[in-house]
Amino acid sequence: MTARPRVLVVDDSAFARKVLREVLVGSGRVDVVGIARDGLEALEKIEALAPDAITLDLVMPNLDGVGVLKALPPELRVRAVIVSVSDAESERGAEALALGAFDVVHKPTTLASATLYDLGDELVRKVLAAVDSRTADRDTTAVVAPRAAGGLAPAALVIGTSTGGPQALTRFLTALPKDFPLPIAAALHIPTGYTDSLARRIDGASLIHVCEAAEGLVMRPGLAVVARGGVHLRLDRRGADVVARLDAEPLGATHRPSVDVLFASAAAAYGGQLLALVLTGMGTDGLAGARLVREAGGTVLAESPASAVVYGMPRAVWEAGIAVEQHSIDTMAAAVLRKL
DSSP states (O other), rough: OOOOOOEEEEOHHHHHHHHHHHHHHHSSSSSEEEEEHHHHHHHHHHHHHOOOOOEEEOSSSSOOOOHHHHHHHHOOOOEEEEEEOOOOOHHHHHHHHHHTOOOEEESSSSSSSSSGGHHHHHHHHHHHHHHHHHHHOOOOOOOOOOOOOOSSSEEEEEEEOOOTHHHHHHHTTTTTTOOOOOOOOEOOOOTTTHHHHHHHHHHHHHHSSSEEETOOOOOTTTTTEEEETSEEEEEEEHHHHEEEEEEEOOTTTSSSSSHHHHHHHHHHHGGGGGEEESBBBBSSTTHHHHHHHHHHHOEEEOOOOOTTSSBSSHHHHTTOOSEEEOOOOHHHHHHHHHHH
């Protein structure tokens, strides 16, 4: 019988600690091995207990959640699920995600409320996913030989990612040179309210310009736009220009923004001059869109299992024969530059 995941709950609110512990233990699928009241105690407990995952508050005395992620040495890296009041903590949340936090669960603004129990199912699901990503069997052997790619030089780059995406996107975009000649559009599954902070944070560390997508924004070389959480990002051709369009439809899409929606619109706008990257993420969003990119004559690359936090989205396009190459996130920028 497989042992249940061992989780440490980190929060400065006694009520929040009580509820989080109850919902995790009550699921019957998780063991809570300890609690921590602030970031300093969290670091001590992580070293002493070696949990499989932690739930991590962002605003705490002595050392906040971001400080915990920064202070963890490589040998103590543990999957962290942020439990956050999103509007008040979006800057910290974006930084935590860029530092490698696994996912975010929103807690109500009024903590001493029974509504905190309502996040139980989501919390358990994301904690289990975090542990699965940590223990998944990964094939880190040599990448299969590249498959035939499109023949046209790229005129634009699109990126799709999900779990682990903020960190992957940060590492990729900050590796690009100042004179990068393509416009870039990225869709990632991230809570509403975080994308502007994330884009500004990446922009500050990048040689290219990075911003949150805005309606009518003209795509230009050296500009990377990040889809806004909660709405789809489309690229539409308007004469000689391609512009960003924000749209809530289709409402039935599994994710909003959807990688499939972005890729499909970009394939229509750029045809065979499109290069698409599918990076770390859970599920198969991007598979249908990547297929349209290839059918239009474009090229698709995937992140390899060696670096993907969750090898789900990249696996889907690789095993479907759509991606022509796999690369770790630290070599992806060089691989893209070779395509230009």
